[in-house]
Amino acid sequence: MSLDLATTRRIAKLARIGLEENELEATRQKLNGILGWIDQLAEVDVTGVPPMVGTETETLRQREDKVTDGNCRDALLACAPETSGPFYTVPKVVE
Amino acid sequence: MSYTIEGRTGTWEIVVGLEVHAQVISHSKLFSGASTTFGGDPNTQVSLVDAAFPGMLPVINHECVAQAIRTGLGLNAQINLFSRFDRKNYFYADLPQGYQISQFEHPIVGKGTISIELQNGDVREIGITRLHLEQDAGKLLHDQDPTKSFVDLNRSGVALMEIVSEPDIREPEEAGAYLRKLRQILRYLGTCDGNMEEGSMRADVNVSVRKAGEPFRTRCEIKNVNSIRFVMQAIEVEAARQVEIWENGGEVDQETRLFDPGRGETRTMRSKEDAHDYRYFPDPDLLPLVLEQAWVDELATRLPELPDAKRARFQAEYGIAFYDAGVLIAEQAVADYYEAVARGRDGKLAATWVMGDLFAALNRTSKTIETSPVSADALGKMLDLIADKTINGKIAKEVFEDMVETGESPDAIVEKKGLRQVTDTGAIDAAITAVLEKHPDKLAEYRSGKDKLFGFFVGQVMKETKGKANPAMVNEALKTHLDA
Numbered sequence: 240m241s242l243d244l245a246t247t248r249r250i251a252k253l254a255r256i257g258l259e260e261n262e263l264e265a266t267r268q269k270l271n272g273i274l275g276w277i278d279q280l281a282e283v284d285v286t287g288v289p290p291m292v293g294t295e296t297e298t299l300r301q302r303e304d305k306v307t308d309g310n311c312r313d314a315l316l317a318c319a320p321e322t323s324g325p326f327y328t329v330p331k332v333v334e
Numbered sequence: 335m336s337y338t339i340e341g342r343t344g345t346w347e348i349v350v351g352l353e354v355h356a357q358v359i360s361h362s363k364l365f366s367g368a369s370t371t372f373g374g375d376p377n378t379q380v381s382l383v384d385a386a387f388p389g390m391l392p393v394i395n396h397e398c399v400a401q402a403i404r405t406g407l408g409l410n411a412q413i414n415l416f417s418r419f420d421r422k423n424y425f426y427a428d429l430p431q432g433y434q435i436s437q438f439e440h441p442i443v444g445k446g447t448i449s450i451e452l453q454n455g456d457v458r459e460i461g462i463t464r465l466h467l468e469q470d471a472g473k474l475l476h477d478q479d480p481t482k483s484f485v486d487l488n489r490s491g492v493a494l495m496e497i498v499s500e501p502d503i504r505e506p507e508e509a510g511a512y513l514r515k516l517r518q519i520l521r522y523l524g525t526c527d528g529n530m531e532e533g534s535m536r537a538d539v540n541v542s543v544r545k546a547g548e549p550f551r552t553r554c555e556i557k558n559v560n561s562i563r564f565v566m567q568a569i570e571v572e573a574a575r576q577v578e579i580w581e582n583g584g585e586v587d588q589e590t591r592l593f594d595p596g597r598g599e600t601r602t603m604r605s606k607e608d609a610h611d612y613r614y615f616p617d618p619d620l621l622p623l624v625l626e627q628a629w630v631d632e633l634a635t636r637l638p639e640l641p642d643a644k645r646a647r648f649q650a651e652y653g654i655a656f657y658d659a660g661v662l663i664a665e666q667a668v669a670d671y672y673e674a675v676a677r678g679r680d681g682k683l684a685a686t687w688v689m690g691d692l693f694a695a696l697n698r699t700s701k702t703i704e705t706s707p708v709s710a711d712a713l714g715k716m717l718d719l720i721a722d723k724t725i726n727g728k729i730a731k732e733v734f735e736d737m738v739e740t741g742e743s744p745d746a747i748v749e750k751k752g753l754r755q756v757t758d759t760g761a762i763d764a765a766i767t768a769v770l771e772k773h774p775d776k777l778a779e780y781r782s783g784k785d786k787l788f789g790f791f792v793g794q795v796m797k798e799t800k801g802k803a804n805p806a807m808v809n810e811a812l813k814t815h816l817d818a
Contacts, residue, residue: 304397307367
């Protein structure tokens, strides 16, 4: 599998990463390097082997329905680049 | 097919499927221990997991899983003992993780059905494709500042059930009936409060049009419609828009649209090129959700009686009509109230009082069944007084109004106001004699053949006894006196 320039541009857009035209080719090559490395897996014959999501044999651990968390607004907002009163703020997004 | 659009090139029918997002009733969120209470102070019900701080790991809430199973069972649906969580990736300011944890390939609930009833009494089955669990997003406020949107993450991470219908709906009215029935089932189950104004139930509407016998054409999705009336309106205007496009030789684009109730139109919401590129993949932070059949069975045995079953039972047990049973089971609290009144009594009479005088009194006093000034017990006791002939039906209305006003027991009111029905033949005879003496002319007319005057005499005797006489006894005694 290998990416062309158009696909590279599109992935960057979906990921909200601003790439200049002159950065595209280098990015494409880097991504293709990763993809090529992963493509080695395709050499393994997995006919008849069910897909595996994780190495754990445990099933999902579930918690009780209790309120044990939250109420830490000051700590949360202290990490935010921009706030106003009790809110985070972001550049206006309206559809 | 009763709903069609007449175009220049022929008759069009509509095809609708609904995706309902129903907020799960639980104390804490789907993957964190923060509270889910509606209307909290902004950003106070947010954990580090909900705000997507690095390294925070989701742990699923057992009760949310149980609620999804209960809902699946209530929709006569397949419960999948193996399901899995996936990441649905998109960027938006209300989604701090940059992805929503959802279930894509392996939902917890598979195919089911809902049976809906239309105005004309027709009953239709609408297929359920699936139900899956996912996280809700935060809330954006756009009107607080000219250049900024404000973000409140209290809702971020609250559990949602996305319930997807098959494209089985052919009329706006069916869409309304489907939503009402679904909401009723969710409320009976106690898995979602179904409150569309507060946004705890929201609908995405998929609409396409076609000519009879054609395969499906391209559909548009109308996002986040927040009332049943708007869903029905949105379907109408969107279908009309699509017919217009096809008839002018155009193509309908598959896209996401918004319904603007003020203007009565839908408009494009997102550029379509990115809208459906969610790059789903299994969430590596969460193992597959594996359920034990024994747990599912246990939840099934503890399911409450659901609307369809209750309606059928009310008809059979209390001898009331299909329509009346439908009114009485519309809300669980009303059904419970009715049943408390009707049990061991005349079910039809109980239905008449609950749907008539009680509903009217609630309306007039702006009360609900929960805050009713007359308890089911008190209304039942009043029906007992009618049954044992302590009062007649006419006096019962007076007693009931007094109960609404004072909240006193029917016995106390009957005693206080001396409303006990007169069944003493001597007193009734005396009243009749008095009436006949007062109206010798009418008596003569009656005896010369004017039978219709019988009703007049009954009325006068009832008046003479202040409405308290037993009507059957008055009839009987009057006949004897008049024909003497």
